[in-house]
Amino acid sequence: MKARVFVTLKPGVLDPQGKAIHHxxxxxxxxxxxxxxxxxLIELDLADGTSDSEIEEMCRKLLANTVIENFRVERPSTxxxxx
Amino acid sequence: MKSxxxxxxxxxxxxxxxxxxxxxxxxxxxMVWHREAELPDGTDLIALPGGFSYxxxxxxxxxxxxxxxxxxxxDAAGRGVPVLGICNGFQVLTETGLLPGALMRNAKLNFVSRxxxxxxxxxxxxxxxGYNAGExxxxxxxxxxxxxxxxxxxxxxxxxxxxxxxxxxxxxxxSARSIAGIVNEAGNVxxxxxxxxxxxxxxxxxxxxxxxxxxxxxxxxx
Numbered sequence: 001m002k003a004r005v006f007v008t009l010k011p012g013v014l015d016p017q018g019k020a021i022h023h024x025x026x027x028x029x030x031x032x033x034x035x036x037x038x039x040x041l042i043e044l045d046l047a048d049g050t051s052d053s054e055i056e057e058m059c060r061k062l063l064a065n066t067v068i069e070n071f072r073v074e075r076p077s078t079x080x081x082x083x
Numbered sequence: 084m085k086s087x088x089x090x091x092x093x094x095x096x097x098x099x100x101x102x103x104x105x106x107x108x109x110x111x112x113x114m115v116w117h118r119e120a121e122l123p124d125g126t127d128l129i130a131l132p133g134g135f136s137y138x139x140x141x142x143x144x145x146x147x148x149x150x151x152x153x154x155x156x157x158d159a160a161g162r163g164v165p166v167l168g169i170c171n172g173f174q175v176l177t178e179t180g181l182l183p184g185a186l187m188r189n190a191k192l193n194f195v196s197r198x199x200x201x202x203x204x205x206x207x208x209x210x211x212x213g214y215n216a217g218e219x220x221x222x223x224x225x226x227x228x229x230x231x232x233x234x235x236x237x238x239x240x241x242x243x244x245x246x247x248x249x250x251x252x253x254x255x256x257x258s259a260r261s262i263a264g265i266v267n268e269a270g271n272v273x274x275x276x277x278x279x280x281x282x283x284x285x286x287x288x289x290x291x292x293x294x295x296x297x298x299x300x301x302x303x304x305x
Contacts, residue, residue, distance in 0.1 A: 013232065014187070014190065014230075014232070014257070016187075016188050016189070016190050016191070016230075016257070017192070020192055062141070062145065062149060065142055065178065065185055067177075067183075067184060067185045067233070068185045
């Protein structure tokens with residue numbers, strides 16, 4: 001069973017990397033980009049029966065730093081849950 | 084003083100820190116590998132060195148903060164043992180939750196490696212008694228992720244309770260309110276991005292870092 005964890009910076013947290021990507025896109029001539037925010041995608045291959053709450057605990061304890069980041073979990077069977 | 088330097092895979096300032104601690108305390112620190120579960124008996128100072136523990140995988144300090152020895156460090160910090168985290172050590176301390184906030188990529192994305200001017204904001208901490216209030220000192224920084232960020236309430240609380248130990252006296256990395264080093268609520272845990280262990284000999288260009296270790300020794304032995 002696979003789950004995908006999307007880790008993104010909280011709104012309002014400065015994202016210098018996103019800004020640099022934005023700048024580079026403009027340098028390539030793409031004028032229509034209003035903003036860029038960069039995040040991480042972590043794919044977990046999990047034992048069957050791993051519960052949503054276990055995955056959420058993994059996110060809170062390690063995969064995301066909830067001081068600055070939000071996370072969202074996507075599981076094929078249960079759809080997506082959000083923190 | 085019986086000090087311990089925690090060594091993670093990817094630490095690279097552990098030996099410099101050991102040299103500084105031995106110079107000041109007269110006793111070589113125990114070098115404690117991250118897989119250990121316990122600190123040596125009687126450890127009365129824990130130092131977390133700079134470097135790139137675990138290759139900065141996931142987030143700087145994130146993996147190191149979950150290593151076995153850090154449980155013992157968190158326990159010791161709770162008992163009041165002084166903990167000094169420098170550079171990557173500061174990142175590890177925020178990742179464990181011993182210090183609030185987070186250290187993010189430098190605002191201009193550049194790796195900053197140079198001596199910087201720092202203002203000593205609070206000389207009443209365990210770590211800063213060797214300085215004069217408001218004094219400007221010069222200590223090197225060498226980091227990519229030193230941009231200190233926390234929410235406005237946390238920053239207000241840090242400032243109003245004297246928990247900002249050092250502030251940059253020049254623009255360095257985009258840190259909120261120019262914060263370079265903070266202590267925890269109990270005052271026994273300091274995290275700072277600059278490297279005092281790299282300013283302990285005249286040949287280093289500054290001996291301002293030495294006074295941090297000397298002040299700490301005096302306070303702990305007092």
